[in-house]
Amino acid sequence: MDIFQNEMVKGLTQMAHYFAEFEIRPVAPIHDREETVPWELMAKAQFQGISQTRMLDEVVARRGKEVRESDSSKPKIAAQLQVAAAEELAWGCAGCSLALVGSSLAASPVASLGSVEQQDLFLKLMDGLDANGRVKTAAMALSEPGTGSDISGLSTTARKEGDTWVINGSKQWITNGQTATVYVVWAQTDAALGRSGVRGFLVERGTPGLIPGKKEHKIGIRASETAAVHFEECRVHNDMLLGAARPSTGGLGDTKKMLDSTRPAVGAGAVGIARAAYEYTLDFAQREMLRGRKLVDHQHIAFALAEMAMEIEASRLLIHKAAWLSDNKIENVLNASIGKAHAANSATSVTRRCLEILGDAATEPGNLVEKCYRDAKIYDIFEGTGQIQRRIIAKHLFGVNAV
């Protein structure tokens, strides 16, 4: 694919890899062990131009230039750049990587649904440091204690009162949920409308009734904060309703659109995890001896490593195809799901096989592959579980709404 020869993609990949190797890797085991957010690393990343809100930055930068750009022969590569960087950062550490770019989950619906004023407000709120001198973050609050995969069953409500909306409900498993400066929260505005009544709202930290909740302890990606968020009679102005100026939008379609745009980057993260574990294990197999031969010279080990390389390469190509479709404004729902599901599947199976090859070595505290194994499982859960991706794929390929 030409994209891998593109100078911008190559340059960004190198830059992200350098940051992953020399900034992320040295601190990752500490944040994993202590389950702490890497605030210093986030400040360094921001300083070096690794934006938490790249998609939104680009939408804002493009304003007014659409006509000129449509004539341009330059390749459109924003999503492809994003997946290239996401793979490298997750290669460094998936938890730290999510801490660095998790705000993009909230920036994405603001980029696609927000008005000019909402986009500017979001970026203004994200500018500078918070009251504790830390990089500001954003959170996207969709999942609830009783509703993860089935987002049509949201129980968080938004009630219209004059020119305000009053939000009530609880969200769970929200990235940056405890410390975010700004939230995009999804709520049911009219139960009678069912799925199409679900709308997104911008809510600023400090708004009365927005109550950040308990932080979760997780199997993996521990450097990324995941927490509950509660809304109790939380009142926001009508101007904070996303997509209000576009009556054709709204409903579950908005949330699906958001997930289709973020899934390729999440899948790319899974590729980065698998690659990190594979490279570590290959190096190990080239050094360690078994019955007088290097491990890698044994056929069962060499074949296992070859299969891992095949899985990783295939996942990367699927992810880049989904990103290419997105860049070229071609619907990518099917390909985003295929890429994400394949990459998550590969990451869990590659890391498991790496553990098997390493044996005892992988049980040492702080072993990279043991951490990759724990991190990989999360990629099969968030942004739509493996089962949900298969449902989407079946629906698109042969119209079956599998029960």
Ligand SMILES: Cc1cc2nc3c(=O)[nH]c(=O)nc-3n(C[C@H](O)[C@H](O)[C@H](O)COP(=O)(O)OP(=O)(O)OC[C@H]3O[C@@H](n4cnc5c(N)ncnc54)[C@H](O)[C@@H]3O)c2cc1C
């Ligand atoms: C680290 C982390 C970060 C997260 N960050 C965010 C965030 O920032 N914002 C946010 O809104 N959410 C976030 N989530 C939540 C995540 O999106 C949900 O966990 C995910 O959608 C799965 O939902 P659930 O956990 O409720 O599982 P459930 O939906 O309860 O599913 C349980 C099991 O049933 C299966 N299943 C469910 N429905 C079907 C079906 N129709 N057919 C077949 N199988 C089915 C699932 O695949 C799964 O195996 C995060 C989760 C994690 C772990």
